[in-house]
Amino acid sequence: MTDRTAIHRLQVASNLHSFLETKVLPGTGVSPDAFWKGFDAIVVDLAPKNIELLAERDRLQTELDTWHRAHPGPIGDMPAYRAFLEKIGYLVPVPDKVKLTTDNVDAELAKQAGPQLVVPIMNARYALNAANARWGSLYDALYGTDVLSEDKGCEKVGQKNGKVIGYNPKRGKKVIEYARLVLDRTCPLKKGSHVDSTGYRIKDGDLIVTLADGSKSKLLNKDQLIGFQGDAKNPSSVLLQHNGLHLDIQINPASTIGKTDGAGVSDLVVEAALSTILDLEDSVAVVDADDKVLAYSNWLGILQGTLTESFEKGGKTMTRGLNADRVYTAPNGKGKVTLHGRSLMFVRNVGHLMTNPAILYTAADGSTREIPEGIMDAVVTTTIAMHDLKLTKKDAAAGKTRNSRRGSVYIVKPKMHGPFEVAFAAELFSRVEQMLGLPDSTVKLGIMDEERRTSVNLKACIAAARSRVAFINTGFLDRTGDEMHTAMLAGPMIRKADMKNSAWIHAYERNNVLVGLQCGLRGKAQIGKGMWAMPDLMKNMMEQKIGHPKAGANTAWVPSPTGATLHALHYHQVLVSDIQKGIEKVHAKRNQTQEHDSLLNGLLQVPVTATPNWSDAEKQQELDNNSQGILGYVVRWVDQGVGCSKVPDIHNVGLMEDRATLRISSQHMANWLHHGVVTEAQVTETFQRMAAVVDRQNAGDKLYQPMAGNFETSMAYKAATELVFKGLAQPSGYTEPLLHAWRLKVKAAQAECCPGGKCAPGCCS
Numbered sequence: 001m002t003d004r005t006a007i008h009r010l011q012v013a014s015n016l017h018s019f020l021e022t023k024v025l026p027g028t029g030v031s032p033d034a035f036w037k038g039f040d041a042i043v044v045d046l047a048p049k050n051i052e053l054l055a056e057r058d059r060l061q062t063e064l065d066t067w068h069r070a071h072p073g074p075i076g077d078m079p080a081y082r083a084f085l086e087k088i089g090y091l092v093p094v095p096d097k098v099k100l101t102t103d104n105v106d107a108e109l110a111k112q113a114g115p116q117l118v119v120p121i122m123n124a125r126y127a128l129n130a131a132n133a134r135w136g137s138l139y140d141a142l143y144g145t146d147v148l149s150e151d152k153g154c155e156k157v158g159q160k161n162g163k164v165i166g167y168n169p170k171r172g173k174k175v176i177e178y179a180r181l182v183l184d185r186t187c188p189l190k191k192g193s194h195v196d197s198t199g200y201r202i203k204d205g206d207l208i209v210t211l212a213d214g215s216k217s218k219l220l221n222k223d224q225l226i227g228f229q230g231d232a233k234n235p236s237s238v239l240l241q242h243n244g245l246h247l248d249i250q251i252n253p254a255s256t257i258g259k260t261d262g263a264g265v266s267d268l269v270v271e272a273a274l275s276t277i278l279d280l281e282d283s284v285a286v287v288d289a290d291d292k293v294l295a296y297s298n299w300l301g302i303l304q305g306t307l308t309e310s311f312e313k314g315g316k317t318m319t320r321g322l323n324a325d326r327v328y329t330a331p332n333g334k335g336k337v338t339l340h341g342r343s344l345m346f347v348r349n350v351g352h353l354m355t356n357p358a359i360l361y362t363a364a365d366g367s368t369r370e371i372p373e374g375i376m377d378a379v380v381t382t383t384i385a386m387h388d389l390k391l392t393k394k395d396a397a398a399g400k401t402r403n404s405r406r407g408s409v410y411i412v413k414p415k416m417h418g419p420f421e422v423a424f425a426a427e428l429f430s431r432v433e434q435m436l437g438l439p440d441s442t443v444k445l446g447i448m449d450e451e452r453r454t455s456v457n458l459k460a461c462i463a464a465a466r467s468r469v470a471f472i473n474t475g476f477l478d479r480t481g482d483e484m485h486t487a488m489l490a491g492p493m494i495r496k497a498d499m500k501n502s503a504w505i506h507a508y509e510r511n512n513v514l515v516g517l518q519c520g521l522r523g524k525a526q527i528g529k530g531m532w533a534m535p536d537l538m539k540n541m542m543e544q545k546i547g548h549p550k551a552g553a554n555t556a557w558v559p560s561p562t563g564a565t566l567h568a569l570h571y572h573q574v575l576v577s578d579i580q581k582g583i584e585k586v587h588a589k590r591n592q593t594q595e596h597d598s599l600l601n602g603l604l605q606v607p608v609t610a611t612p613n614w615s616d617a618e619k620q621q622e623l624d625n626n627s628q629g630i631l632g633y634v635v636r637w638v639d640q641g642v643g644c645s646k647v648p649d650i651h652n653v654g655l656m657e658d659r660a661t662l663r664i665s666s667q668h669m670a671n672w673l674h675h676g677v678v679t680e681a682q683v684t685e686t687f688q689r690m691a692a693v694v695d696r697q698n699a700g701d702k703l704y705q706p707m708a709g710n711f712e713t714s715m716a717y718k719a720a721t722e723l724v725f726k727g728l729a730q731p732s733g734y735t736e737p738l739l740h741a742w743r744l745k746v747k748a749a750q751a752e753c754c755p756g757g758k759c760a761p762g763c764c765s
Contacts, residue, residue: 002289002357008040011360011368013289020380023300028386030436038435039379043361043371046428050352050372053421057732060453061486063088068490073610078601085604091456092419094596098463100520102444104406105470108344109526112244113554113576114274115564116528117343120283120644121295124309125320127302129561132323133273134343135248136565138182139257140267142175145538145562169260176261179268183249186242186572187224189217198262200251202232205331207240212262227328227337239328239337243575245568246271246339248326273564275526275555276343277446278302280377281350281414282478282659283644285637287740288747289358296380299347303388305401322401344410345403346446346471347385349377351415352424354736375428378411382432382443385409389442410470412446415478417732418453419460426465446471446526449512450478450660451732452486456603458515472521473528473557474512476505481663483607484671485733491608492675495622496668499607507602513552513580514587514599522580531557533656535646538566549574552583559656612677619678620686625650626665627683628690630720631707633657635694638716638742639705648697650690662723662735670727680725687721715742715749 005017012020021032067084075081085091108114119130142148143156148171150156158168183194192211199210207225209217219225219240226246230236238249253264278299280286286295301307308321323341330337355370363369388403395402404410413425422445429443445468447454447461454461462469480499487493499505509529516527529548532541541558545567548556554576558564587595614622628650636642646654655661672678691707698704707717719742723735730737 004360007036009044009362010036010040010371013358015293016289016358019293019296020383023297024380024384027390028383028436029390030383030386035383035435040361042379042428042431042435043359043375044364046375046424046431047361047369047372048364049424049427050375053352053417053424054731056420057417060088060090061732064090064486065489068487068606072489073491074608075604075606078604081604082600085456090418090453092460094459095463098459098466098519100462100469100524101467102441102469102524104408104442105444105524106344106404106406106408108274108340109410109470110524112274113549113571114245115272115558115567115571116526116555117273117276117561117564118279118283118348118531118557119276121278121280121298121347122284122286122291122641122643124298124301124307125311127278127298128307128309128320128322130273130276130278131302131342131345132320133276133561133564134271134323134341135269135326136272136561136568138179138268138270138565138569139175141538141562141565142178143171145566146536147538147542147566148174148178167256172257172260176257176265182268182569182572183240183247186247187240188220190220191215192217196262197265200235200238200249200263200265202228202235202238202331202333205333207238207331210263225331227330229328232329232333237328239339243572245571270565270568271339272568273343273558273561275346277346277348277412279348279644280381281348285641285643285739285743287743288356291641292356292358292376292380296384299381300384300387302345303385303403325401340405342401342403346410346412347381348412348414348446349381350374351413352421353415353731353734354740374413374425378425378428378432378443379435381411382409382429382438383436386436386438389438407442408470409443410446411443412448412471412473414448415451415732415734416447416454416461417451418457419464422447422454422461423464426468429468441467444468444470446473448473448475448478449508450475451482452479452603455479455508455511456600458511459519462515462519466519469519469521469525471526471528472512472516473526473555474509474530475660476500476530477660477664479508480505481660481667481733484664484667485730487606487608488667488671488674488728488733490606491610492612492677493668493671494607494609495614495618496626496664502607503602503605504607507599507605509551511599511603513583514595517552517580517584517587522577522584526555527553527580529553529556531656532559532563532567533661534653535559535563535656536654538563542566542569546570546573549576550579552576552579554580612675614677619672620682622672623669623678623682623686624690626669627686627720627724628693629655629657629665630662630669630723631687631690631694631717632697633662634720634723634739635698635704635707635716637739638719638746640703641743641747650693652697659735659739662739663733666723666727666735667733669724670733673724674728683724684721687717687724691717715746718742 003014004011005014117130119126154171158165180195196212197209201208207219224240226241227239228235240247248269250267251264252258252266255266258264258266310319325341326339328337350373354373356373359371360368391402445465558567632647644658647657695706695708707714
């Protein structure tokens with residue numbers, strides 16, 4: 001039983017109540033009485049509206065199910081389908097001339113273009129790594145990944161006198177050459193090449209580069225020199241800028257790398273993860289007050305600059321904290337240049353669907369209910385952010401760091417269905433601002449364009465929060481999962497691998513950028529693209545992910561600090577602001593009504609087939625792939641509370657998995673099962689066979705509890721299969737309700753078995 005503290009009409013888990021009163025509220029200027037009174041009023045007023053919005057989702061889904069039963073297969077009569085969607089309120093009128101009025105947006109979102117990280121907020125080490133990934137070693141990123149081949153003696157680990165050594169100088173030489181060519185492309189010299197440099201120094205505000213033949217050269221554009229560290233004649237660092245991003249040439253002839261380099265260069269550090277989303281949603285397993293307190297504590301620690309994490313490395317205990325700002329001397333030797341040392345932080349709250357037992361409230365009918373989790377997140381994460389908003393110049397002088405220099409709070413809101421749900425989020429944020437005494441629109445909104453009703457009404461969604469929007473982003477996995485559930489009864493969905501070539505996907509990705517630009521996001525907010533999910537395949541990422549800036553997106557998600565460092569090079573190759581201006585210019589010459597209609601028709605195409613003709617082998621391949629992925633993710637979520645990790649796929653390729661992956665896979669299997677493409681017996685046999693595969697893949701995990709042979713007792717296995725067999729009944733195809741229920745059962749069993757909370761391997765199931 002949860003120990004609770006009653007206050008007004010709320011019953012708050014006592015550990016959460018204590019955390020808020022002793023850790024969060026002190027220093028905010030908000031008294032506990034005012035906080036709890038305001039919190040209570042927000043819950044009582046807005047929880048019923050939250051419930052009504054969810055009921056509207058159900059109503060629309062019922063209408064869609066009825067339509068697709070009567071009109072199976074791909075959409076044959078688009079005008080009739082659109083008229084139907086308008087009649088039921090699924091499609092709303094497109095507002096005219098929507099222009100963003102958001103202000104006080106930090107340059108990392110409004111002006112600069114670069115990578116974005118998304119990390120689970122529950123993991124302090126990941127959060128710190130992400131915050132510090134604002135700057136990344138290009139040398140390390142190149143040396144340690146497959147961007148550079150390992151052939152011809154360039155392996156990551158070398159040999160000397162027949163003995164294995166940790167550093168391979170031959171590979172190191174390839175790294176240095178690659179980095180020098182990056183400098184040639186981004187910061188070219190008037191003559192010669194950085195490849196031939198033998199020395200760097202600063203003279204009269206210019207960068208003087210000595211070349212191998214003894215001649216001297218300068219930057220083609222002297223304005224690219226931003227600053228330096230050390231002595232001007234013998235700098236330890238030279239700071240350059242290109243396309244709004246910085247590059248730091250590190251010089252240390254005494255270092256292992258520097259002593260092999262003609263100019264003593266030891267590294268090229270690039271500005272990488274401009275922004276990071278600390279995630280309370282898809283990448284975490286947060287189901288109760290204990291989990292919430294840990295998650296909120298990490299958000300507080302990041303914003304206060306106090307979060308640290310200790311870990312073992314090389315037999316030593318290491319402690320990691322937040323990096324300080326980077327300080328340089330101006331090129332003329334007078335004055336300082338200070339750059340943010342950390343990524344700009346968003347926090348992703350949960351969507352409107354889930355409730356949480358951390359707080360109970362008394363509803364108007366006298367019943368006791370769990371709080372809508374999105375309301376709780378909005379109140380608590382914004383209150384915590386006041387510690388950042390209240391930092392003063394005196395605090396800065398004392399070494400305290402600030403997240404938003406423009407005095408804003410950045411909250412990503414996922415899984416919103418259409419403009420009325422966006423308007424509700426804006427109303428919620430407004431109520432929180434009033435409660436805390438913050439100026440209107442202090443809280444900025446990131447809209448995840450990952451639900452079909454949001455995509456087809458995107459301009460209306462932006463209009464509903466035009467003074468708050470700081471970010472719109474596509475999400476292929478959730479968007480595909482919603483596509484499947486929305487048209488579940490239309491027929492068998494095409495195979496997952498074919499989805500990326502379907503008509504609706506191409507319309508979706510283009511529409512997101514085009515609508516964002518129409519609404520004035522250029523220079524004011526981010527237009528983002530989705531995740532590269534394969535952290536070990538960086539060569540492929542470098543070949544493919546350049547498509548995101550080329551499409552006009554000024555940010556895109558990457559799975560690691562290393563990925564951010566490498567993806568940053570794409571924004572040196574592509575000046576996104578020019579791409580966006582070009583798109584705007586072309587669009588202005590077109591018939592915009594016709595273009596909107598064309599994109600909308602593409603968005604509304606349903607990816608089903610009227611004549612499924614897959615072979616038995618193809619069907620089984622799809623089942624194997626889906627079920628292995630579901631099991632591999634769910635077993636860690638339910639048994640260990642791990643919401644995001646690198647999970648090996650059926651081919652043992654590590655994929656960064658979260659609940660969005662789970663949604664698409666489970667909905668696909670549920671669809672094929674419903675339409676008779678596969679049978680229940682086939683699905684069960686596949687799950688049981690794949691359970692053994694997943695068990696083998698996790699053999700090295702001491703905390704892992706095998707599923708094979710334990711199908712009646714393994715809660716993780718039951719949860720995984722229910723996601724498919726009960727897939728049609730899940731709201732919008734979301735996995736959260738089932739996952740939360742099973743995780744709570746596991747935690748209850750663990751508490752009963754091991755009251756201290758630490759289970760020995762295999763002792764609880």
